[in-house]
Amino acid sequence: MPVIELVEHAPATGHVLPDAVGRALAAARIVDASPDPYAPGRWVLRAGSRVGAVSVDVPGGGSSSGPVTVRITPKVPIARLFFLLGYSLDPKGPWRDSQVDVGEHREVLPGLAHAVERQIDRALRQGLLQGYRATEESALVVRGRIREADQIRRRFGATLPIEVAYDEFTTDIAENRILRAAVERLLRLPGVPREVRRRLLHQRAQLADVTPLVPGQPLPSWQPSRLNSRYQPALHLARAVLNGFSPEHAPGDLRIDGFLFDMNRLFEDFVTVALREVLRGSEFTGALQDPHHLDEDDAIRMKPDFVLYGPNGTPRAVADAKYKAEKREGYPDADLYQMLAYCTALGLPEGHLIYAKGNAPHAAHRVRHAGIALHQHALDLDREPAALLADIAALSQHMGADLPV
Template structure:
């Protein structure tokens, strides 16, 4: 049966399985993937309910896109914004041609990662793959390296023309290339776009065939980047995303699941921080992320608090905590969030704090904490409710964020061009 090309939903929406979904066994694949629990969605009667995670779930040849939603923008606009947010946070750039050439309207985020990965490998092959010395051992007809005496006696008692040796070989068949090759083979297996198939085939023809490699988190942690291999970093970042989020269907082999999903709360926090860090350029303003302070300790353990963003401006401390939530017009944060900001005031000696939400229009609602009786130090504690308007153009959205923080929180800093 012909697969459904794409299913598109927004975060927190429900997807009910149709007869067509069931014929493709999408329901079984998602239920099997859910297993004992997953943070990406929950099971409901005859369907699934997605949460704050956005991105792509690919089951066989069928793609389910989960897009963020913070305003009236539609699916095409939020697909582009999600891609641009991820690119801002991860720092992906396309080396050969501008990412503006990527067609987003009919492509999922996963297709765009495939495109970026293919471009990165094309660049690496054009530049030339780096070689390294690899330790090998085997039975050779010439003596090279060091003779492994015990194995040599065991295997060559009647073959005096051979030598069992351990030696170093200088070639491209090393761990970094094995990772890249494994990710390329995964893309070949899961790609459903004809325009990418020929380029994948060309890469496989030109890329040296590599030994298979079992890939885990520790595989990537062991890679050290230096001047010689620094240009491999972005390709390896994408390979890590793909390989560590691939879950093969070992029972049938037809409904393999590739889940490339991002926690929207975390993505929003990182996006705001990186935009501020890169674009607020005052010499007397510092932008810091997740500054940790201990606030409780027992004999055996301790607990710390970490605000999302701390601004140090002209001797003042401003704490911003990002929240990817829709307050549904009430402008009333949860009591837990307000208590958390109160603690930030005390422990970080903050002059201002604010909860930062995406919104349809930019505005700051000022709020004051009630003073504790007979304690005048608590009379000036505040917590603003900040809404920063999203925009379908990522550059305008970034400018909205920087301008808002500049105007409302660090207005005493020297005026200069941000962009």
């Protein structure tokens, strides 16, 4: 099986690929892909902000070597990537003071599979969680309450069966269904280590009596409680597996299977959740993806990543998280124009753009004739988790939340 190794946002490289595979990579926006005009059968590939692994198979496409696997390695260490993921999913989880257990793996997909399997193993060690599930059925005996309207509509004049509704104490609950779906999803992905796959098969057997989720349907809801506390870390990581970018479907006989993280979204989620956590217990509040309008007629919508509100409920600061500066000479100007629009609409004198540390230092710009200051901050993702969270706390003070760091 041919394997193509790419690095997030690294320079483009040339690779010999079947044309169908190259077109599929481009159409699914997995990487930037274009045919090399000077070398037929060769494609120029460049990874963007999506990291992970995908396998592309073209049955009968003339390639005797089977599917083509594309692996995209992030620039940040794998353990740090999963700290960002874990914290954004559940700031009070086990990764607050330590990193998600990815074992010795240095690639995204093996690390993800290992981390999820370990958390599910911890969740299931005391047996499957049980809970009450609302059930409606036709029965020969009365159990729970009779659904009178359904009984009349469906069985008018008949004594049996009886339409009843009751709460059943069972293992077939949302939490177990989500874990089963995550296990099955991982087992279908290419590149899961053999030992991890073996343990996942054992977990699937433990969850065999749980109803599978219907593909394409929303995940069943669950509420954190004392009873399911041992499940919560596993459920948060399982959600990441099930909601992540997964290019499984393609037209015709072409098959794409794999799992990719969007580093743009991951960075945005981490920054905004961490800012909100800094404010917890204070007189300030933070709103994520806060909807507003630019114009007086409310026709132009905008959703800043983070809006800081003061004690009286008025906006105090606005921030947007930007994972990567696209210009070699510094931050993109378009980000400044976007932030200026946010500040103008919200009536704020300052706005804050937060980048992953790149090739530009902290900068501040005062807009002519407007008196608005636009700040550009850089977070160093190579720092240890505690230091990174301290940087977020310092940033919140810069934004006007007068909290002790």
